[in-house]
Amino acid sequence: MKVVASAPGKLMFMGEHAVVYGYPCIVTAVDKRLYVKAEIIDQGEDQIHTPQVKESRFVLETIAFFKKKFNINKSVRIMTQGDFSQNVGLGSSSAVTVATFKALSELFHKRFNNAEIFRLSHKVNLKIQGIGSGFDIAAATYGGITFFVTGGKTIQPLEINPLPLVVGYSGIKADTPFFVRKVAENFRNKKKEMKMIFKQINKLVLGAKKSLLQNNHQLLGELMTDNHRLLQKLGVSIPRLDRMVDSAVKAEAFGAKLSGAGGGDCMIALVSKEKRQAVEKAIEKVGGEIINVNNNAEGVRIEN
Ligand code: MEV
Numbered sequence: 001m002k003v004v005a006s007a008p009g010k011l012m013f014m015g016e017h018a019v020v021y022g023y024p025c026i027v028t029a030v031d032k033r034l035y036v037k038a039e040i041i042d043q044g045e046d047q048i049h050t051p052q053v054k055e056s057r058f059v060l061e062t063i064a065f066f067k068k069k070f071n072i073n074k075s076v077r078i079m080t081q082g083d084f085s086q087n088v089g090l091g092s093s094s095a096v097t098v099a100t101f102k103a104l105s106e107l108f109h110k111r112f113n114n115a116e117i118f119r120l121s122h123k124v125n126l127k128i129q130g131i132g133s134g135f136d137i138a139a140a141t142y143g144g145i146t147f148f149v150t151g152g153k154t155i156q157p158l159e160i161n162p163l164p165l166v167v168g169y170s171g172i173k174a175d176t177p178f179f180v181r182k183v184a185e186n187f188r189n190k191k192k193e194m195k196m197i198f199k200q201i202n203k204l205v206l207g208a209k210k211s212l213l214q215n216n217h218q219l220l221g222e223l224m225t226d227n228h229r230l231l232q233k234l235g236v237s238i239p240r241l242d243r244m245v246d247s248a249v250k251a252e253a254f255g256a257k258l259s260g261a262g263g264g265d266c267m268i269a270l271v272s273k274e275k276r277q278a279v280e281k282a283i284e285k286v287g288g289e290i291i292n293v294n295n296n297a298e299g300v301r302i303e304n
Contacts, residue, residue, distance in 0.1 A: 001040065004303040005103035006033040009083075009090030010139035011167065011268060011295060012259045014208050014227050017183050017234055018201040019133040022150050026208055027135045028163065028295040029143040032084035034095035035303065038103035041075045052082030053096045061124045062100040069120075070110055078103075087173050088291060089265030093128075094136035097121045102300045114141050117300060118152055131180055143299025147209050160212055162296040165268050166248065166279050168288035170240045172264030179236050179261040186235065194234075201230050221254020221270045228257035236262025243286040251275065251282035266291065 008029040015025025034052060036059075041047065046063055050056045059078055066072070078100060086092040098121045105112045112120075118141045122134040135148045138155050145163070147156040187194045204223045211220040228245050231237055237245075241258045248256035248269035256269035267288070271279045280290050 001107065002037060002304070003039070003103045003106045004035055004037045005099045005106065005300060006035045006303055007095040007099040007102070007140040007300040008033050008143055008297045009092065009095055010136050011090070011165075011266065011293070012135065013145070013268070014224060014257070015201060015205040016260060017180070017231070017236065018198040018205070019135055019148065019150055020131065020180060020183070021187070021198050023198055023202040024147055024149045024154065024205050025133070025135050026145065026158070026205060026212070027139045027148055028145040029139040029297040029299060030090060030293040030295055031297040032090055032293055033082070034092055034099055035081040036096060036099040036103045037079045038100070038107050039077050040107065041077050044075060046075050047077040050078070050080040050096065052080050052086060053092045054086045055093065055128070057128050058093045058097045058124065059100050061128055062097050062121070063104065065120065065124055066101065066104045070108060072108060076104070076107070088169050089174055089176075089260050090293070091136040091140065094121070094125060095140045097124050098137060098140035098300050102302065106302055114299065117141050118155070122152065129177060131177070131184070141299050143297055145212070145296050158209070158212055160215070160296070162294055164217070164271050164273070164276070165295055166253070166271050166276060166283065167291045167293055168244050168248070168267050168269070168283040169291050170238075170244065170264050170266065171287060171289060172238070172240060174261055174264035176261040179263050183234055183236065197230050197233055201227060204230070217254050217270055217272070224255035224257045224268075224270060225249055231258055231262060238263055240287060241267050244283050244288045247282040247286045248279050251278045253279045
Protein backbone atom coordinates (compact mmCIF):
# COMPACT_ATOMS: atom_id res chain seq x y z
CA MET A 1 0.00 0.00 0.00
CA LYS A 2 1.14 3.51 -0.80
CA VAL A 3 -0.13 6.67 0.85
CA VAL A 4 0.36 10.23 -0.33
CA ALA A 5 -0.18 13.12 2.06
CA SER A 6 0.43 16.79 1.41
CA ALA A 7 0.81 19.92 3.52
CA PRO A 8 0.93 23.57 2.49
CA GLY A 9 3.75 26.07 2.80
CA LYS A 10 3.22 29.26 4.79
CA LEU A 11 3.79 32.97 4.85
CA MET A 12 4.15 34.87 8.08
CA PHE A 13 1.66 37.71 7.79
CA MET A 14 2.50 39.68 10.96
CA GLY A 15 4.18 39.22 14.32
CA GLU A 16 7.39 37.34 13.48
CA HIS A 17 10.06 37.21 16.22
CA ALA A 18 7.66 38.57 18.85
CA VAL A 19 5.81 35.24 18.59
CA VAL A 20 8.93 33.44 19.82
CA TYR A 21 8.57 35.45 23.07
CA GLY A 22 4.98 34.60 23.90
CA TYR A 23 3.15 37.12 21.71
CA PRO A 24 0.68 36.32 18.93
CA CYS A 25 1.25 36.32 15.20
CA ILE A 26 -0.91 35.88 12.11
CA VAL A 27 0.11 33.25 9.59
CA THR A 28 -1.39 32.05 6.34
CA ALA A 29 -1.02 28.74 4.52
CA VAL A 30 -0.23 29.06 0.80
CA ASP A 31 -1.26 26.94 -2.15
CA LYS A 32 2.25 25.60 -2.77
CA ARG A 33 2.31 22.15 -1.23
CA LEU A 34 4.79 19.51 -0.21
CA TYR A 35 3.82 15.91 -1.03
CA VAL A 36 5.01 12.87 0.91
CA LYS A 37 4.60 9.36 -0.47
CA ALA A 38 4.97 6.64 2.15
CA GLU A 39 5.00 2.87 1.77
CA ILE A 40 5.99 -0.14 3.86
CA ILE A 41 9.02 -2.04 2.56
CA ASP A 42 9.77 -5.66 3.29
CA GLN A 43 13.42 -5.57 4.11
CA GLY A 44 16.30 -3.41 5.20
CA GLU A 45 16.55 0.07 6.55
CA ASP A 46 14.13 2.93 6.03
CA GLN A 47 14.66 4.61 2.66
CA ILE A 48 14.12 8.29 2.15
CA HIS A 49 14.39 10.49 -0.90
CA THR A 50 13.66 14.12 -0.08
CA PRO A 51 15.19 16.49 -2.64
CA GLN A 52 12.76 19.33 -1.83
CA VAL A 53 13.69 19.73 1.78
CA LYS A 54 16.75 21.34 3.22
CA GLU A 55 17.34 18.64 5.77
CA SER A 56 16.29 15.03 5.63
CA ARG A 57 16.53 15.06 9.43
CA PHE A 58 12.95 16.29 9.65
CA VAL A 59 11.74 13.16 7.88
CA LEU A 60 14.13 10.79 9.69
CA GLU A 61 13.20 12.21 13.08
CA THR A 62 9.48 12.02 12.30
CA ILE A 63 9.78 8.36 11.26
CA ALA A 64 11.77 7.54 14.41
CA PHE A 65 9.30 9.39 16.62
CA PHE A 66 6.29 7.72 15.02
CA LYS A 67 7.78 4.20 15.18
CA LYS A 68 8.75 4.61 18.82
CA LYS A 69 5.36 5.96 19.80
CA PHE A 70 3.51 3.04 18.20
CA ASN A 71 6.11 0.34 18.68
CA ILE A 72 6.44 -0.27 14.94
CA ASN A 73 9.34 -2.32 13.62
CA LYS A 74 8.55 -2.33 9.90
CA SER A 75 10.64 -0.25 7.49
CA VAL A 76 9.25 2.48 5.28
CA ARG A 77 10.13 4.28 2.08
CA ILE A 78 9.42 8.02 2.03
CA MET A 79 9.64 10.14 -1.09
CA THR A 80 8.83 13.83 -1.37
CA GLN A 81 7.74 16.12 -4.15
CA GLY A 82 7.13 19.82 -3.88
CA ASP A 83 5.41 22.72 -5.58
CA PHE A 84 8.04 25.06 -4.17
CA SER A 85 11.76 25.36 -3.71
CA GLN A 86 13.24 25.17 -0.22
CA ASN A 87 15.01 28.45 -1.02
CA VAL A 88 12.16 30.92 -0.80
CA GLY A 89 11.29 30.40 2.86
CA LEU A 90 7.81 29.00 2.41
CA GLY A 91 8.38 26.42 5.13
CA SER A 92 9.43 23.16 3.52
CA SER A 93 10.70 21.71 6.83
CA SER A 94 7.43 22.22 8.67
CA ALA A 95 5.35 21.06 5.70
CA VAL A 96 7.40 17.87 5.28
CA THR A 97 7.20 17.04 8.99
CA VAL A 98 3.43 17.46 9.09
CA ALA A 99 2.84 15.60 5.81
CA THR A 100 5.10 12.73 6.93
CA PHE A 101 3.15 12.35 10.19
CA LYS A 102 -0.10 12.34 8.26
CA ALA A 103 1.14 9.80 5.70
CA LEU A 104 2.53 7.45 8.36
CA SER A 105 -0.63 7.64 10.44
CA GLU A 106 -2.69 6.66 7.41
CA LEU A 107 -0.24 3.93 6.39
CA PHE A 108 -0.32 2.31 9.83
CA HIS A 109 -4.00 3.05 10.49
CA LYS A 110 -3.33 5.31 13.46
CA ARG A 111 -5.92 8.03 13.35
CA PHE A 112 -4.49 11.37 14.43
CA ASN A 113 -6.49 14.54 14.73
CA ASN A 114 -4.95 17.86 13.74
CA ALA A 115 -4.23 18.82 17.34
CA GLU A 116 -2.09 15.70 17.74
CA ILE A 117 -0.36 16.20 14.40
CA PHE A 118 0.46 19.77 15.43
CA ARG A 119 1.76 18.74 18.85
CA LEU A 120 3.96 15.90 17.61
CA SER A 121 5.31 17.82 14.59
CA HIS A 122 6.15 20.79 16.79
CA LYS A 123 8.01 18.46 19.15
CA VAL A 124 10.07 17.03 16.28
CA ASN A 125 10.89 20.49 14.93
CA LEU A 126 11.91 21.74 18.37
CA LYS A 127 14.15 18.72 18.83
CA ILE A 128 15.95 19.54 15.59
CA GLN A 129 15.97 23.34 15.68
CA GLY A 130 15.99 23.96 19.42
CA ILE A 131 13.83 27.06 19.02
CA GLY A 132 10.71 28.08 17.11
CA SER A 133 7.19 29.21 17.85
CA GLY A 134 5.50 26.46 15.80
CA PHE A 135 3.54 28.95 13.65
CA ASP A 136 4.74 27.20 10.48
CA ILE A 137 3.62 23.81 11.81
CA ALA A 138 0.20 25.28 12.60
CA ALA A 139 -0.13 26.60 9.03
CA ALA A 140 0.93 23.24 7.55
CA THR A 141 -1.52 21.38 9.79
CA TYR A 142 -4.62 23.57 9.89
CA GLY A 143 -4.21 25.68 6.75
CA GLY A 144 -6.21 28.89 6.40
CA ILE A 145 -5.29 32.20 7.99
CA THR A 146 -4.63 31.76 11.68
CA PHE A 147 -4.16 33.85 14.78
CA PHE A 148 -1.46 31.91 16.57
CA VAL A 149 0.20 32.18 19.97
CA THR A 150 3.59 30.62 20.77
CA GLY A 151 3.65 26.83 20.93
CA GLY A 152 0.02 26.64 19.86
CA LYS A 153 -1.42 28.12 23.07
CA THR A 154 -3.98 29.69 20.76
CA ILE A 155 -4.65 28.49 17.23
CA GLN A 156 -7.63 30.47 16.01
CA PRO A 157 -8.69 30.19 12.38
CA LEU A 158 -9.86 33.54 10.99
CA GLU A 159 -12.94 33.08 8.84
CA ILE A 160 -11.99 35.48 6.07
CA ASN A 161 -11.39 35.48 2.33
CA PRO A 162 -7.91 35.06 0.85
CA LEU A 163 -5.90 38.28 1.11
CA PRO A 164 -4.88 40.29 -1.96
CA LEU A 165 -1.15 39.87 -1.41
CA VAL A 166 1.82 40.39 -3.67
CA VAL A 167 4.76 38.20 -2.65
CA GLY A 168 8.25 39.30 -3.61
CA TYR A 169 11.30 37.07 -3.21
CA SER A 170 14.49 38.93 -2.34
CA GLY A 171 16.74 36.44 -4.12
CA ILE A 172 18.56 35.85 -0.85
CA LYS A 173 18.08 32.68 1.16
CA ALA A 174 17.47 33.69 4.76
CA ASP A 175 19.28 31.97 7.59
CA THR A 176 16.34 31.76 10.00
CA PRO A 177 18.20 30.23 13.00
CA PHE A 178 20.87 32.92 12.69
CA PHE A 179 18.30 35.72 12.94
CA VAL A 180 16.35 34.05 15.72
CA ARG A 181 19.63 33.74 17.67
CA LYS A 182 20.56 37.33 16.86
CA VAL A 183 17.28 38.56 18.31
CA ALA A 184 17.76 36.29 21.34
CA GLU A 185 21.20 37.79 21.94
CA ASN A 186 19.83 41.32 21.68
CA PHE A 187 17.05 40.28 24.04
CA ARG A 188 19.63 39.22 26.63
CA ASN A 189 21.58 42.47 26.29
CA LYS A 190 18.77 45.00 25.83
CA LYS A 191 15.82 43.37 27.48
CA LYS A 192 13.85 46.54 28.23
CA GLU A 193 14.17 47.97 24.75
CA MET A 194 13.40 44.67 23.06
CA LYS A 195 10.38 44.03 25.26
CA MET A 196 9.03 47.42 24.27
CA ILE A 197 9.37 46.58 20.59
CA PHE A 198 7.63 43.23 21.09
CA LYS A 199 4.79 44.96 22.92
CA GLN A 200 4.40 47.39 20.04
CA ILE A 201 4.36 44.48 17.58
CA ASN A 202 1.76 42.78 19.77
CA LYS A 203 -0.47 45.86 19.48
CA LEU A 204 -0.11 45.85 15.71
CA VAL A 205 -0.98 42.16 15.48
CA LEU A 206 -4.10 42.61 17.61
CA GLY A 207 -5.07 45.57 15.43
CA ALA A 208 -4.42 43.52 12.31
CA LYS A 209 -6.68 40.72 13.54
CA LYS A 210 -9.47 43.24 14.02
CA SER A 211 -8.88 44.85 10.62
CA LEU A 212 -8.83 41.44 8.95
CA LEU A 213 -12.18 40.53 10.45
CA GLN A 214 -13.58 43.94 9.42
CA ASN A 215 -12.05 43.67 5.95
CA ASN A 216 -10.38 47.05 6.47
CA HIS A 217 -7.43 46.76 4.08
CA GLN A 218 -6.42 50.38 4.33
CA LEU A 219 -5.77 50.15 8.05
CA LEU A 220 -4.37 46.62 7.76
CA GLY A 221 -1.78 47.84 5.25
CA GLU A 222 -0.70 50.65 7.55
CA LEU A 223 -0.25 48.16 10.41
CA MET A 224 1.87 45.94 8.15
CA THR A 225 4.20 48.79 7.24
CA ASP A 226 4.47 49.79 10.91
CA ASN A 227 5.36 46.16 11.67
CA HIS A 228 8.14 46.36 9.08
CA ARG A 229 9.55 49.49 10.75
CA LEU A 230 9.68 47.62 14.07
CA LEU A 231 11.42 44.67 12.42
CA GLN A 232 14.01 47.15 11.15
CA LYS A 233 14.46 48.29 14.75
CA LEU A 234 14.97 44.66 15.77
CA GLY A 235 17.83 44.58 13.24
CA VAL A 236 16.50 41.76 11.05
CA SER A 237 15.79 43.60 7.81
CA ILE A 238 18.32 44.11 5.03
CA PRO A 239 18.60 46.88 2.41
CA ARG A 240 17.17 44.70 -0.38
CA LEU A 241 14.01 43.95 1.63
CA ASP A 242 13.72 47.59 2.69
CA ARG A 243 13.91 48.71 -0.94
CA MET A 244 11.23 46.19 -1.95
CA VAL A 245 8.94 47.28 0.89
CA ASP A 246 9.49 51.00 0.28
CA SER A 247 8.92 50.74 -3.47
CA ALA A 248 5.70 48.74 -2.90
CA VAL A 249 4.41 51.42 -0.54
CA LYS A 250 5.43 54.14 -3.00
CA ALA A 251 3.48 52.33 -5.71
CA GLU A 252 0.45 52.65 -3.44
CA ALA A 253 0.20 49.24 -1.86
CA PHE A 254 -1.96 49.50 1.27
CA GLY A 255 1.16 48.40 3.12
CA ALA A 256 4.15 46.08 2.98
CA LYS A 257 6.62 44.27 5.18
CA LEU A 258 9.21 41.55 5.22
CA SER A 259 7.78 38.12 5.99
CA GLY A 260 9.64 35.64 8.20
CA ALA A 261 12.88 35.84 10.12
CA GLY A 262 14.42 38.58 7.93
CA GLY A 263 17.81 38.62 6.28
CA GLY A 264 16.26 37.57 2.97
CA ASP A 265 13.45 35.30 1.75
CA CYS A 266 10.21 37.15 0.96
CA MET A 267 8.33 40.37 1.54
CA ILE A 268 4.59 40.81 1.18
CA ALA A 269 2.46 43.75 0.09
CA LEU A 270 -1.29 44.16 0.52
CA VAL A 271 -2.78 45.66 -2.64
CA SER A 272 -5.98 46.75 -4.32
CA LYS A 273 -6.89 45.19 -7.67
CA GLU A 274 -6.09 48.47 -9.41
CA LYS A 275 -2.60 48.81 -7.95
CA ARG A 276 -1.45 45.18 -8.12
CA GLN A 277 0.44 45.47 -11.37
CA ALA A 278 2.15 48.73 -10.45
CA VAL A 279 3.24 47.27 -7.10
CA GLU A 280 4.59 44.12 -8.75
CA LYS A 281 6.56 46.20 -11.25
CA ALA A 282 7.93 48.42 -8.50
CA ILE A 283 9.16 45.39 -6.55
CA GLU A 284 10.78 43.89 -9.65
CA LYS A 285 12.47 47.18 -10.44
CA VAL A 286 14.47 47.00 -7.21
CA GLY A 287 15.52 43.39 -7.76
CA GLY A 288 12.62 41.39 -6.31
CA GLU A 289 11.08 38.36 -7.99
CA ILE A 290 7.30 38.03 -7.86
CA ILE A 291 6.17 34.64 -6.57
CA ASN A 292 2.72 33.57 -7.61
CA VAL A 293 1.09 32.05 -4.56
CA ASN A 294 -2.41 32.22 -3.20
CA ASN A 295 -3.02 32.32 0.53
CA ASN A 296 -5.64 30.85 2.87
CA ALA A 297 -4.96 27.36 1.47
CA GLU A 298 -6.10 24.00 2.84
CA GLY A 299 -4.09 22.30 5.60
CA VAL A 300 -2.65 18.79 5.66
CA ARG A 301 -4.60 16.15 3.74
CA ILE A 302 -4.44 12.68 2.27
CA GLU A 303 -4.19 12.78 -1.51
CA ASN A 304 -5.15 9.25 -2.51
C1 MEV B 1 10.49 32.79 11.12
O1 MEV B 1 9.87 32.61 9.87
C2 MEV B 1 9.54 33.41 12.12
C3 MEV B 1 10.13 33.60 13.50
O2 MEV B 1 9.13 34.25 14.28
C4 MEV B 1 10.54 32.30 14.13
C5 MEV B 1 9.37 31.48 14.70
O3 MEV B 1 8.31 31.98 14.93
O4 MEV B 1 9.61 30.27 14.92
C6 MEV B 1 11.33 34.51 13.44
